Amino acid sequence: MEMTGAAILxxxxxxxxxxxxxxYPGGAVLDLYHEMPNxxxxxxxxxxxxxxxxHAADGYARASxxxxxxxxxxxxxxxxxxxxxxxxxxxSIPMVLVTGQVHTHLIGNDAFQEVDIVGITxxxxxxxxLVKDLALLPxxxxxAFHLARSGRPGPVLVDFPKDLMTQKIEFVWxxxxxxxxxxxxxxxxxxxxxxxxxxxLQAKRPIILAGGGVISANCSDILRxxxxxxxIPVTSTLMGMGAISTxxxxxxxxxxxxxxxxxxxxxxxxxxxxxIGARFDDRVTGRLDTFAKNAKIVHIDVDPTSIRKNVHVDxxxxxxxxxxxxxxxEVLTARLEANPMDIPSERKEWLDKLMLWKKTHPLCYNxxxxxLRPQQVLEAVAKIIPNDYIIxxxxxxxxxxxxxxxxxxxxxxxxxxxxxxxxxxxxxxxxGAQFAYPNKKVICVAGDGSIQMNxxxxxxxxxxxxxxxxLILNNGYLGMVRQWxxxxxxxxxxxxxxxxxxxxxxxxxxxxxxxxxxxxxxDLATILPEALLSPHTAVIDVAVEREENVYPMxxxxxALGDMLLV
Amino acid sequence: xRRVLSILVENEPGVLSRVxxxxxxxxxxxxxxxxxxxxxxxxxLMTVTTYGDEQIVEQIVKQLRKVVSVIKVVDFKDHSHxxxxxxxxxxxxxxxxREEILRIVDIFRCKVVDVSVNEFTIEATGTHDKLQAIVSLxxxxxxxxxxxxxxxxxxxxxxxxx
Numbered sequence: 044m045e046m047t048g049a050a051i052l053x054x055x056x057x058x059x060x061x062x063x064x065x066x067y068p069g070g071a072v073l074d075l076y077h078e079m080p081n082x083x084x085x086x087x088x089x090x091x092x093x094x095x096x097x098h099a100a101d102g103y104a105r106a107s108x109x110x111x112x113x114x115x116x117x118x119x120x121x122x123x124x125x126x127x128x129x130x131x132x133x134x135s136i137p138m139v140l141v142t143g144q145v146h147t148h149l150i151g152n153d154a155f156q157e158v159d160i161v162g163i164t165x166x167x168x169x170x171x172x173l174v175k176d177l178a179l180l181p182x183x184x185x186x187a188f189h190l191a192r193s194g195r196p197g198p199v200l201v202d203f204p205k206d207l208m209t210q211k212i213e214f215v216w217x218x219x220x221x222x223x224x225x226x227x228x229x230x231x232x233x234x235x236x237x238x239x240x241x242x243x244l245q246a247k248r249p250i251i252l253a254g255g256g257v258i259s260a261n262c263s264d265i266l267r268x269x270x271x272x273x274x275i276p277v278t279s280t281l282m283g284m285g286a287i288s289t290x291x292x293x294x295x296x297x298x299x300x301x302x303x304x305x306x307x308x309x310x311x312x313x314x315x316x317x318x319i320g321a322r323f324d325d326r327v328t329g330r331l332d333t334f335a336k337n338a339k340i341v342h343i344d345v346d347p348t349s350i351r352k353n354v355h356v357d358x359x360x361x362x363x364x365x366x367x368x369x370x371x372x373e374v375l376t377a378r379l380e381a382n383p384m385d386i387p388s389e390r391k392e393w394l395d396k397l398m399l400w401k402k403t404h405p406l407c408y409n410x411x412x413x414x415l416r417p418q419q420v421l422e423a424v425a426k427i428i429p430n431d432y433i434i435x436x437x438x439x440x441x442x443x444x445x446x447x448x449x450x451x452x453x454x455x456x457x458x459x460x461x462x463x464x465x466x467x468x469x470x471x472x473x474x475g476a477q478f479a480y481p482n483k484k485v486i487c488v489a490g491d492g493s494i495q496m497n498x499x500x501x502x503x504x505x506x507x508x509x510x511x512x513x514l515i516l517n518n519g520y521l522g523m524v525r526q527w528x529x530x531x532x533x534x535x536x537x538x539x540x541x542x543x544x545x546x547x548x549x550x551x552x553x554x555x556x557x558x559x560x561x562x563x564x565x566d567l568a569t570i571l572p573e574a575l576l577s578p579h580t581a582v583i584d585v586a587v588e589r590e591e592n593v594y595p596m597x598x599x600x601x602a603l604g605d606m607l608l609v
Numbered sequence: 610x611r612r613v614l615s616i617l618v619e620n621e622p623g624v625l626s627r628v629x630x631x632x633x634x635x636x637x638x639x640x641x642x643x644x645x646x647x648x649x650x651x652x653x654l655m656t657v658t659t660y661g662d663e664q665i666v667e668q669i670v671k672q673l674r675k676v677v678s679v680i681k682v683v684d685f686k687d688h689s690h691x692x693x694x695x696x697x698x699x700x701x702x703x704x705x706x707r708e709e710i711l712r713i714v715d716i717f718r719c720k721v722v723d724v725s726v727n728e729f730t731i732e733a734t735g736t737h738d739k740l741q742a743i744v745s746l747x748x749x750x751x752x753x754x755x756x757x758x759x760x761x762x763x764x765x766x767x768x769x770x771x
Contacts, residue, residue, distance in 0.1 A: 165627060166634045170677040224680040348671040
């Protein structure tokens with residue numbers, strides 16, 4: 044049957060299993076929007092800014108594990124998504140963005156709302172396409188989804204010229220996709236696994252570093268069983284939070300710049316790091332020449348470029364974390380059957396030491412009477428909603444506190460921009476997450492600075508009746524920058540004071556959301572539960588101590604062991 | 610260390626910028642770059658010379674393999690190979706110097722491909738080092754123009770243990 048390009052695109056999205064897409068109309072995508080009412084099975088969410096669409100699709104992808112999809116028009120619509128693409132690229136999030144493009148014959152002529160978005164997004168997408176021949180569209184869409192979700196996931200952009208949207212052509216759905224130039228390694232090399240197993244059996248003080256790869260490979264259960272069997276303590280990157288329950292006895296807390304004392308000390312002391320789906324970012328390693336000096340490193344990652352990029356690796360294992368862990372377990376089981384070993388007693392000394400560190404140096408803060416501490420607010424949140432929440436964050440101090448002081452018992456419950464550190468991410472991501480899980484409590488932990496970067500998406504939340512809670516830890520500063528100014532720039536608080544800010548309660552009300560204000564411990568006890576349990580979109584503006592700092596802190600470029608503590 | 614890589618790519622618009630952009634975006638060095646179609650339709654071969662230590666070149670190769678449009682990457686360090694560059698240059702050649710220039714051309718097995726009253730245009734092929742030698746020998750006569758290709762390289766048919 045002959046179909047228009049616009050209808051073909053919608054049909055392709057449907058066949059790829061898309062049920063929700065986030066977008067914003069405009070000249071070059073008018074034909075797609077004209078076609079949309081014919082596809083009620085795909086729910087379109089109208090955002091208020093294209094950056095919001097990209098982050099919402101990203102949040103949807105992180106929460107659901109499916110590919111997030113968004114649409115923007117050509118020119119400024121497309122460029123507005125670039126931050127969203129870069130955010131998803133940095134954190135390996137599967138996403139497909141369809142942008143409109145000017146008429147094929149106008150491309151290159153500086154036409155109205157024309158930009159070379161394929162050129163612009165080349166370094167911040169896994170791959171991108173400009174559709175030049177409508178007959179290729181179904182294959183391109185299939186490849187785009189395949190690329191987005193396989194291997195190391197990432198965002199893919201499809202740039203679709205307007206004239207092709209109205210052109211008619213026979214629709215042919217490619218039954219399979221073959222890309223001779225793209226074959227990511229899924230199963231690991233057995234020889235490397237054997238070497239990894241030797242390392243694990245010989246190690247006296249092993250530790251597992253779990254990263255975002257554990258979550259994207261959906262292998263948390265396997266990892267949990269693995270650490271219990273072999274009694275290996277776990278630390279995680281920010282992206283790996285939730286891979287192992289933060290309540291688990293073997294979990295040491297987050298590693299790195301704002302990691303726990305136990306985790307950072309353990310890395311300095313360990314003789315074997317088994318990194319699983321983590322890429323040794325500079326925020327995780329601190330000073331490289333002192334990082335894990337006494338340790339061998341086994342590095343399991345689906346992306347070969349992550350291996351030996353920043354740190355020396357003794358045993359590289361390229362493959363998806365799920366089969367890698369399963370098969371590593373099989374190798375270890377066989378070894379232990381041949382040569383039984385009393386693992387708990389082997390590990391006892393090491394684990395005792397770590398448990399002591401955990402106990403003597405927990406995450407803490409100085410509670411005072413006069414002002415609310417941001418950490419205390421988060422602890423109150425965790426008490427009111429003990430289960431089944433999804434936290435999204437903006438970027439800054441509140442993000443670190445959210446990682447430290449809330450509990451994450453399941454994967455995909457902390458949704459945060461780790462690699463790129465994108466302010467303005469949390470609110471649109473919360474919208475995406477709520478669409479993925481309409482019945483879960485979604486809370487965006489925000490700062491007063493970053494919430495202002497995409498606050499227009501409050502309208503999207505209200506218009507879609509999403510019961511999202513936006514918890515602003517309001518200190519009237521760009522807190523993380525201020526903290527750096529305090530420590531490293533002689534307290535020169537140059538342009539970080541944000542007391543010139545809107546009345547967030549009134550702002551919420553202007554959008555039709557509920558606004559709550561919390562200033563005291565009493566408010567925390569009375570207002571916070573009501574606000575969090577409200578069935579409506581609500582903004583909770585909490586005035587907190589202005590100059591509270593995030594601890595522990597490893598100064599940039601310092602060794603992990605050199606932490607500033609409370 | 611100087612390294613020669615050959616990169617087989619899908620010949621599609623933008624593929625050059627994907628490869629070149631990878632080098633610039635990640636701070637890798639590119640000394641020369643040569644691109645031409647192969648016998649297979651839709652497939653081009655790029656030959657890149659780059660330099661960097663072992664770890665950097667390993668990253669370059671891995672990053673190139675990750676580019677979706679890239680089909681295959683060969684690092685010639687691992688193989689016995691031949692590599693060649695080609696060069697055209699216009700050299701001052703007045704009456705009294707002609708004999709000597711022609712002798713040099715002969716020694717290096719170059720060719721004079723164009724001649725005028727005062728100039729020779731010389732075609733030379735050879736390794737990077739050989740061309741450097743020719744350039745430095747002819748420099749004193751005055752080289753008016755020079756055009757060089759990047760390196761192209763090919764594995765030798767017979768590979769011996771290195």
